Amino acid sequence: MRNRAVTLIDMPPVCLPRSEPAFDFRLGHDLEPTVSTHLVTGATGFVGAAIVLELLSQTSDRVVVLARPGAKTAETRFAEALTHAAEAYASWVDVPAALARCRVVAGDVAMDGCGVTSASIGRVTQVWHSAASLRYEDRYADEIRATNVDGTRRVLELAGELGAESFNYVSTAYVAGRRTGVIREQPVDEGEVNNHYERSKVDAENIVRSAFGPRVRIFRPSIVVGHSKTLEATTFTGFYGFVRQLVQFRGMVNRMQAGLLERQSLRLRIDPEAPINLVPIDVVAREAVTIARSAASDGVYHLTNPSPPPIGMAARAVFDMLELPPPIFVRDAAKLEWLDARFDERLDFYRSYITADRRFDRSRTDAALGGERGDDTAYDASRIQALGRWYLARLERERRNLPVAR
Amino acid sequence: MLSDLLREHDRVLSLSEFFCFTTDFGGRIAQAFAPEPVDAAQLWRLLAGAHPKQSTMLRHGVGIPEMLYRPGPSTRFSAETGVPALMQTTLPHLTPDAEALFSEVEVFVAGLPPAPMADHYARLFAWLTARFGKRIWVERSGGSLRVVRRLVQAFPGARFVHLVRDGRACAQSMSRHYGFRMALTAMQLTEILGVDPYESSDRAFIGDVPDDLVPFLPEAFDGEAFRRWETALPLCGHYWSGEITAGVRELASLPGDRVLTMRYEDFLADPERSLSRLAAFFGPEYVDDAWVRAAAPKVRTAAAKPESLGAAEQRALDDACRPGFAALAALYPEHASWA
Numbered sequence: 001m002r003n004r005a006v007t008l009i010d011m012p013p014v015c016l017p018r019s020e021p022a023f024d025f026r027l028g029h030d031l032e033p034t035v036s037t038h039l040v041t042g043a044t045g046f047v048g049a050a051i052v053l054e055l056l057s058q059t060s061d062r063v064v065v066l067a068r069p070g071a072k073t074a075e076t077r078f079a080e081a082l083t084h085a086a087e088a089y090a091s092w093v094d095v096p097a098a099l100a101r102c103r104v105v106a107g108d109v110a111m112d113g114c115g116v117t118s119a120s121i122g123r124v125t126q127v128w129h130s131a132a133s134l135r136y137e138d139r140y141a142d143e144i145r146a147t148n149v150d151g152t153r154r155v156l157e158l159a160g161e162l163g164a165e166s167f168n169y170v171s172t173a174y175v176a177g178r179r180t181g182v183i184r185e186q187p188v189d190e191g192e193v194n195n196h197y198e199r200s201k202v203d204a205e206n207i208v209r210s211a212f213g214p215r216v217r218i219f220r221p222s223i224v225v226g227h228s229k230t231l232e233a234t235t236f237t238g239f240y241g242f243v244r245q246l247v248q249f250r251g252m253v254n255r256m257q258a259g260l261l262e263r264q265s266l267r268l269r270i271d272p273e274a275p276i277n278l279v280p281i282d283v284v285a286r287e288a289v290t291i292a293r294s295a296a297s298d299g300v301y302h303l304t305n306p307s308p309p310p311i312g313m314a315a316r317a318v319f320d321m322l323e324l325p326p327p328i329f330v331r332d333a334a335k336l337e338w339l340d341a342r343f344d345e346r347l348d349f350y351r352s353y354i355t356a357d358r359r360f361d362r363s364r365t366d367a368a369l370g371g372e373r374g375d376d377t378a379y380d381a382s383r384i385q386a387l388g389r390w391y392l393a394r395l396e397r398e399r400r401n402l403p404v405a406r
Numbered sequence: 407m408l409s410d411l412l413r414e415h416d417r418v419l420s421l422s423e424f425f426c427f428t429t430d431f432g433g434r435i436a437q438a439f440a441p442e443p444v445d446a447a448q449l450w451r452l453l454a455g456a457h458p459k460q461s462t463m464l465r466h467g468v469g470i471p472e473m474l475y476r477p478g479p480s481t482r483f484s485a486e487t488g489v490p491a492l493m494q495t496t497l498p499h500l501t502p503d504a505e506a507l508f509s510e511v512e513v514f515v516a517g518l519p520p521a522p523m524a525d526h527y528a529r530l531f532a533w534l535t536a537r538f539g540k541r542i543w544v545e546r547s548g549g550s551l552r553v554v555r556r557l558v559q560a561f562p563g564a565r566f567v568h569l570v571r572d573g574r575a576c577a578q579s580m581s582r583h584y585g586f587r588m589a590l591t592a593m594q595l596t597e598i599l600g601v602d603p604y605e606s607s608d609r610a611f612i613g614d615v616p617d618d619l620v621p622f623l624p625e626a627f628d629g630e631a632f633r634r635w636e637t638a639l640p641l642c643g644h645y646w647s648g649e650i651t652a653g654v655r656e657l658a659s660l661p662g663d664r665v666l667t668m669r670y671e672d673f674l675a676d677p678e679r680s681l682s683r684l685a686a687f688f689g690p691e692y693v694d695d696a697w698v699r700a701a702a703p704k705v706r707t708a709a710a711k712p713e714s715l716g717a718a719e720q721r722a723l724d725d726a727c728r729p730g731f732a733a734l735a736a737l738y739p740e741h742a743s744w745a
Binding site for chain 1: 432433434435436552553555556590593594596597598600601602605606608610611613614615616617620638640641644645647648651652722725726729
């Protein structure tokens with residue numbers, strides 16, 4: 001039986017003036033008396049673009065996008081990201097019409113005041129902060145902190161200036177750090193983390209909880225993968241990073257000694273029975289937007305897979321897809337041979353995804369969704385391989401300029 | 407060692423490290439063995455180009471003993487201009503006035519009609535052989551097993567000398583050698599980035615590069631870090647096994663009279679006998695006792711001492727070299743000690 005208990009977060013006092021909501025959260029989805037405005041950061045990214053698409057799909061609201069200009073203008077970057085996402089997810093949304101409901105403001109969460117004035121954005125109803133650095137190597141520690149922690153602080157300040165009534169923060173389920181067992185939808189303490197990225201997300205969550213008043217939702221997706229139907233994704237970390245690391249490692253070994261990995265099984269330091277929590281991008285976006293439009297209370301929501309597959313099965317599926325012999329699972333680093341240890345080093349960032357036996361409790365999320373959940377989160381070996389094959393085809397195109405080895 | 411010994415032979419032109427540097431430590435194999443016709447200008451860019459891996463090493467003061475051209479205030483080429491591939495070793499190995507020879511080669515190459523690379527090499531090597539009054543040429547490059555298939559195709563009439571050394575000693579030597587270090591770090595970076603970082607500025611996958619390999623990217627190259635970084639022995643052992651396994655497979659496909667396999671350890675133990683075998687393989691007219699007597703004392707003593715390793719390191723190295731030893735033992739069962 002589903003646990004209906006709702007864990008309420010002990011929120012600090014309201015620190016922003018409460019204004020009349022532009023959208024009545026008590027109303028059902030079909031009744032939208034007014035049009036709200038959402039400010040979205042990270043809208044050119046994987047989760048951010050999907051959230052924008054979902055907002056444009058579920059509502060008739062307006063969206064203001066805070067996007068960084070790069071080699072292209074902020075407007076172009078966003079338009080391309082939204083178009084790409086709509087195509088990748090076979091969305092029924094009319095992209096030109098959807099873009100007409102969006103306004104792009106060039107800015108950067110890593111800059112003072114996010115590099116914008118509040119006047120350039122105008123009043124907003126909800127803020128969705130999904131901009132983040134997903135890097136993990138030590139050399140990026142400053143960048144990770146500047147984007148994920150300081151950037152979050154700046155977006156919170158901006159949200160206050162804009163009179164936002166809700167602040168939706170896209171965090172990660174892996175703020176759990178090294179904890180195992182059942183992970184509740186609760187604030188995290190200062191527990192041990194695995195890397196700079198996790199540390200930054202823990203700190204950012206705590207800043208969000210303590211700095212913003214009216215309504216704060218912290219969404220914690222797990223390992224976000226491609227669309228549940230099309231399998232397509234638009235950026236490639238997490239599961240895709242693991243596949244890519246293995247492709248790169250296989251390539252390195254092949255350049256060194258062709259066929260070695262085909263003859264010899266790699267040992268992987270993982271618990272094969274532990275779950276790997278893959279969740280499709282459309283499910284993450286749909287659940288986040290649905291919760292934000294519902295009467296759900298403030299707090300933490302796990303946008304995770306309620307029935308995650310075991311990592312051992314997933315790893316075997318990926319190895320098989322890459323025509324490698326099944327890996328041998330070990331729990332002790334001392335059991336790794338030299339070659340195994342080299343791959344193990346490359347999995348440092350993925351360690352918390354693949355070694356810890358943890359279950360993400362979804363009681364609050366399920367309660368907020370009112371029991372509406374499809375069966376599109378089931379991952380067996382063939383579906384994992386389908387996800388991987390889609391990415392592999394793309395990766396091979398990106399790696400077509402590899403020089404010959406001999 | 408072998409190039410130096412051959413250089414002393416009256417009838418043999420010793421072409422040292424030609425393919426090592428024209429392929430830029432293995433990064434430009436496809437270009438160096440392009441099957442389609444290339445014109446003189448394209449050929450000259452390959453021969454006389456200052457290739458990126460060598461140039462990076464030079465700019466950061468990372469040299470290898472094989473690089474005989476030493477840029478200085480009075481030399482034509484400097485760390486700033488880069489040193490042409492031909493000038494790293496091949497031409498300075500032939501003459502003290504390598505810059506003059508370089509100019510002669512430039513004139514010769516300029517007159518060549520478009521042709522496949524293999525034809526260009528044949529003409530160039532024949533011209534150099536005549537230029538020095540020799541009868542045959544012998545090209546020797548470190549790690550050339552990597553391109554042995556290409557060599558077999560490019561030189562269908564050539565004979566091959568395979569000088570094999572105990573993989574464990576070879577691995578120790580490789581681990582300290584900056585040329586192999588460059589080749590092996592570039593190999594890893596190439597697979598991570600999806601491009602050779604010395605040939606492309608595409609850094610789409612830069613986030614995947616581990617911190618410890620960043621100092622070996624051309625844009626972040628740190629000469630001190632490069633010198634400090636010891637290439638792991640098992641990596642070198644696996645590399646050796648890979649080269650031996652693939653190389654002997656290629657060589658085994660050739661008629662027996664086109665391949666001479668010699669052991670480095672035999673060279674050290676009995677230089678006269680090994681040199682005589684080598685000369686006899688070239689042909690009866692190359693057997694030269696005077697050369698053997700003069701060259702034998704120059705055979706160096708091996709520097710690497712496999713037994714100086716710790717037990718775990720030794721075991722890892724032994725494991726890494728096992729496939730290579732097995733491949734050799736299968737091909738040469740008379741040498742039980744291969745395995």
